[in-house]
Amino acid sequence: MSQKETHSISVALAAATCTLLGSGISATVDAQEEPAWDFNTSLLYYGEDGDRVKDFSVSAIARRMFIDDRYLTLGLTIDGLTGATPSGAIRQDVAQTFTRPSGNAAYSVAAGVLPLDDTFKDTRLALTAGWQQPVGDTSQVSVGASASKEYDYLHLGVNAKFARDFNQRNTTVSAGIALSMDSLDPVGGAPAPFSPMLDVGDTSNRLGDQDKDVLDIVLGVSQVISRDLVVQANYSYSKSDGYLTDPYKVLSLVDGTSGDTLLRSIAPGVDGPSHQFLFESRPGERTKHSIFGQAKYYMNGKVLDASYRYMSDDWEIDSHTVDLRYRIPFGANRYLEPHLRFYTQTDAEFYRLSIPDSLPLPGHASADYRLGNFDAITAGLKYGWRTHNDNEMSVRIEGYRQTGSVPADQLIGNQVSRDNFPDLNAIIVQFGYRF
Amino acid sequence: MKRTVGVGAMTILLCTGCSSMGVEPWERDVLAKQEMQLTTDEIEAATDDHIYFSKEASSGGRGFGGGGCGCN
Amino acid sequence: MPSSYSLVIASSQGQKRREIRLELAEDAWHGRFQAMGSPCELVCEAKKRHEALELTELVAGEAWRIEDKFSRYRAGNVVHRINTAGGRAVEVDDETADLLDFAVTLYNLSERRFDITSGVLRRAWHFDGGDRVPSENIVSDVLRLVGWHRADWRRPFLQMPSGMEIDLGGIGKEYAVDRCAGLLREQGSSACLVNFGGDLAVSRAPEGRRSWKVAVEGDAEGEPAHLIDLKQGALATSGDARRYLLKDGIRYSHILDPMTGWPVPDAPRSITIAADTCVEAGMMSTLAMLKGAQAEPFLRAQDVVFWCRR
Numbered sequence: 001m002s003q004k005e006t007h008s009i010s011v012a013l014a015a016a017t018c019t020l021l022g023s024g025i026s027a028t029v030d031a032q033e034e035p036a037w038d039f040n041t042s043l044l045y046y047g048e049d050g051d052r053v054k055d056f057s058v059s060a061i062a063r064r065m066f067i068d069d070r071y072l073t074l075g076l077t078i079d080g081l082t083g084a085t086p087s088g089a090i091r092q093d094v095a096q097t098f099t100r101p102s103g104n105a106a107y108s109v110a111a112g113v114l115p116l117d118d119t120f121k122d123t124r125l126a127l128t129a130g131w132q133q134p135v136g137d138t139s140q141v142s143v144g145a146s147a148s149k150e151y152d153y154l155h156l157g158v159n160a161k162f163a164r165d166f167n168q169r170n171t172t173v174s175a176g177i178a179l180s181m182d183s184l185d186p187v188g189g190a191p192a193p194f195s196p197m198l199d200v201g202d203t204s205n206r207l208g209d210q211d212k213d214v215l216d217i218v219l220g221v222s223q224v225i226s227r228d229l230v231v232q233a234n235y236s237y238s239k240s241d242g243y244l245t246d247p248y249k250v251l252s253l254v255d256g257t258s259g260d261t262l263l264r265s266i267a268p269g270v271d272g273p274s275h276q277f278l279f280e281s282r283p284g285e286r287t288k289h290s291i292f293g294q295a296k297y298y299m300n301g302k303v304l305d306a307s308y309r310y311m312s313d314d315w316e317i318d319s320h321t322v323d324l325r326y327r328i329p330f331g332a333n334r335y336l337e338p339h340l341r342f343y344t345q346t347d348a349e350f351y352r353l354s355i356p357d358s359l360p361l362p363g364h365a366s367a368d369y370r371l372g373n374f375d376a377i378t379a380g381l382k383y384g385w386r387t388h389n390d391n392e393m394s395v396r397i398e399g400y401r402q403t404g405s406v407p408a409d410q411l412i413g414n415q416v417s418r419d420n421f422p423d424l425n426a427i428i429v430q431f432g433y434r435f
Numbered sequence: 436m437k438r439t440v441g442v443g444a445m446t447i448l449l450c451t452g453c454s455s456m457g458v459e460p461w462e463r464d465v466l467a468k469q470e471m472q473l474t475t476d477e478i479e480a481a482t483d484d485h486i487y488f489s490k491e492a493s494s495g496g497r498g499f500g501g502g503g504c505g506c507n
Numbered sequence: 508m509p510s511s512y513s514l515v516i517a518s519s520q521g522q523k524r525r526e527i528r529l530e531l532a533e534d535a536w537h538g539r540f541q542a543m544g545s546p547c548e549l550v551c552e553a554k555k556r557h558e559a560l561e562l563t564e565l566v567a568g569e570a571w572r573i574e575d576k577f578s579r580y581r582a583g584n585v586v587h588r589i590n591t592a593g594g595r596a597v598e599v600d601d602e603t604a605d606l607l608d609f610a611v612t613l614y615n616l617s618e619r620r621f622d623i624t625s626g627v628l629r630r631a632w633h634f635d636g637g638d639r640v641p642s643e644n645i646v647s648d649v650l651r652l653v654g655w656h657r658a659d660w661r662r663p664f665l666q667m668p669s670g671m672e673i674d675l676g677g678i679g680k681e682y683a684v685d686r687c688a689g690l691l692r693e694q695g696s697s698a699c700l701v702n703f704g705g706d707l708a709v710s711r712a713p714e715g716r717r718s719w720k721v722a723v724e725g726d727a728e729g730e731p732a733h734l735i736d737l738k739q740g741a742l743a744t745s746g747d748a749r750r751y752l753l754k755d756g757i758r759y760s761h762i763l764d765p766m767t768g769w770p771v772p773d774a775p776r777s778i779t780i781a782a783d784t785c786v787e788a789g790m791m792s793t794l795a796m797l798k799g800a801q802a803e804p805f806l807r808a809q810d811v812v813f814w815c816r817r
Contacts, residue, residue, distance in 0.1 A: 009616050010791065010809040016612040017786045020605050021685050029740025030712075031781035031812055033733050034720075042478045046486060059478050065734075077481075124504060148504055159499060170457025178499045216499050222473060224457045227465055232473055236495050292496035296471055303470045309496035319493040327470055335470075345492055371492055396479070402490070424490065432478060459554075460531060464714050 053083040075128035084116035088249040088367035097274040124150035170224040180214040186247035193281030199272030210243030228298040238288040250277040256358025259413030280366040288313040319345035333386040341378035374404025391435040398428040538563025542570040545704025596666035620797040625765035626674025638754035646768040681789035708741035743788035746777030773800035781812040
């Protein structure tokens with residue numbers, strides 16, 4: 001039978017059906033097979049200003065749905081990191097020389113410049129896997145595992161979550177637990193806490209591999225308030241045990257009066273630090289509590305997403321985070337979403353700008369700006385659109401700025417007039433594609 | 436710390452007591468939209484969690500604490 | 508928590524108990540009842556329970572009306588009168604005449620393979636999954652009573668040789684689905700999906716989600732081969748899931764060729780078609796099954812949306 005002859009069968013059938021059923025025929029059929037797999041992918045660029053950290057990352061999450069609302073999720077992320085980060089040493093009016101964390105070489109920093117450690121070239125691979133399925137009519141359980149590897153760090157973790165619906169699915173209560181077993185093998189070996197930075201080639205202060213275990217528990221409840229409003233509240237508990245110190249960060253040992261870093265004598269023909277630096281020391285335990293609240297409100301097509309988080313831990317850090325997103329649709333296929341985030345934290349109890357030699361050594365100390373006193377603001381814009389084959393693409397650009405300060409009672413002598421806290425300015429660009 | 440735990444527990448108890456609030460199953464059309472999900476974009480949320488975990492002293496809140504990397 | 512509601516309606520002849528069950532699941536009401544030998548369901552997004560019940564009663568009423576009117580098993584209806592006419596002419600009403608005209612069109616489009624007089628072959632064939640394949644003699648005996656060319660159809664009179672029967676089972680269910688979808692559209696209100704044992708049609712696209720989600724059975728138990736998003740139109744499936752014979756490793760499908768009296772060789776295990784109406788979808792899948800090994804090329808030439816399983 002020729003193509004023309006066979007096609008006329010469907011036409012004749014359509015005509016005969018029309019006669020049989022009379023008027024009131026439905027619209028043209030629209031049937032599409034759902035693909036078994038769902039993908040969410042992204043390309044990310046994160047760049048701090050100057051010589052500081054730059055990260056380029058590729059991510060993908062694949063989800064496969066099985067019958068009866070069961071899901072398998074697989075995730076992959078590859079990160080490439082370059083650039084430098086503040087080492088914790090303070091700037092001086094003279095040039096300074098440091099030994100690299102590997103212990104194999106030295107690097108210098110000019111006078112007046114904030115010392116940055118550029119041993120940050122690294123590649124990280126992270127994998128996640130998860131399985132989610134309903135339990136009975138009203139509950140759901142999910143289990144998962146995660147692993148990541150970078151040059152000096154290995155992470156292995158498992159997690160599980162149980163959720164139950166009430167009130168015709170208007171209320172959902174959930175409980176989740178996650179366990180991480182991480183191990184560090186820092187470049188050159190982990191330095192003993194408070195040990196001095198030594199000459200090139202001298203690794204006598206190094207310890208072996210270190211471990212870190214983290215337990216996370218999250219309890220949450222979400223509630224539908226109305227047709228347009230849903231809210232959620234979570235309480236999180238996190239306990240970390242083991243090596244929590246940053247093996248690459250130091251503190252400057254300074255004169256108790258002038259606040260200048262003490263000089264160090266180096267043997268002739270030997271490379272090593274020009275001044276005295278001590279490797280930092282953090283407690284072997286950390287307990288964090290957070291409460292988190294979020295609301296999503298639909299206003300005639302636009303969606304407002306507002307959330308707040310309060311965190312408090314036994315390192316005496318308190319933080320507040322407010323995150324606001326406002327999605328504005330344009331037509332059926334495009335949207336614009338401005339984003340604002342405010343963050344503030346107080347410094348850790350053992351945060352120090354430097355260690356004065358006139359006082360006894362504190363129990364723990366770190367000059368890592370990330371444990372300091374600072375405010376941060378993020379402002380960004382996201383643009384998303386639906387492609388012609390019904391997939392979604394998006395691009396967002398954000399600016400992140402941290403400004404902090406060292407508590408006045410920590411500033412000694414010449415430090416008072418200097419700009420001590422390393423402010424951070426970063427740009428984030430991310431492309432997303434869902435199909 | 437104890438105050439935090441207390442407030443957290445109270446919030447959860449308060450919400451489970453809200454048994455009269457909510458919508459009928461046929462009124463869930465808006466809530467079913469992708470942009471009304473509590474986490475709209477998983478990768479964007481994971482990216483932000485990772486960035487802020489690396490640059491700040493706090494993490495998590497919405498879900499698990501993130502981490503699992505040598506960045507902090 | 509689903510809430511069940513049972514309503515008992517007496518049939519027009521006051522004999523059989525026919526029940527409607529109404530259940531609220533996920534985001535829609537499900538009204539369930541039994542008709543034409545299949546579990547039937549109306550899925551609708553009604554705002555109120557009484558509206559869901561009214562629509563289900565409307566659909567069940569129409570399904571039972573069609574079943575009562577065209578069922579082979581009901582004494583006194585038009586089909587029974589035709590099948591027991593003993594060679595005399597029978598006058599039929601407009602609806603029956605329309606169906607007979609439609610059957611004639613299909614008879615011609617299928618090169619005589621779709622034949623509503625082929626029902627009597629069930630006397631020879633019992634598709635129960637066993638291995639009792641009839642002998643050639645039995646089949647050729649019954650074959651003498653098969654063949655629309657032997658019937659004399661001049662609207663509104665149908666005359667057939669004594670012993671011949673018509674069986675509208677091949678069209679009835681799909682016709683009922685489309686009639687019900689049409690009635691629901693006339694009502695105007697909620698978006699509904701009418702599903703009579705796997706033959707289904709949409710009255711309107713749902714508001715809450717973007718489309719109705721239909722699972723078409725796969726090979727293994729409980730594993731769907733395909734998940735289909737249906738916004739408009741209809742789906743019908745022809746298949747031998749439970750009706751076949753297996754002997755000496757050969758699977759005999761229940762699609763019989765009225766020319767030979769034997770099953771169409773190499774017919775696919777199941778064909779699902781998406782079309783504007785359930786009747787079109789159902790007839791297209793039947794026509795394709797009758798093509799046996801040529802089912803897929805035939806469907807591709809029709810430029811129709813289909814899923815075929817062998």
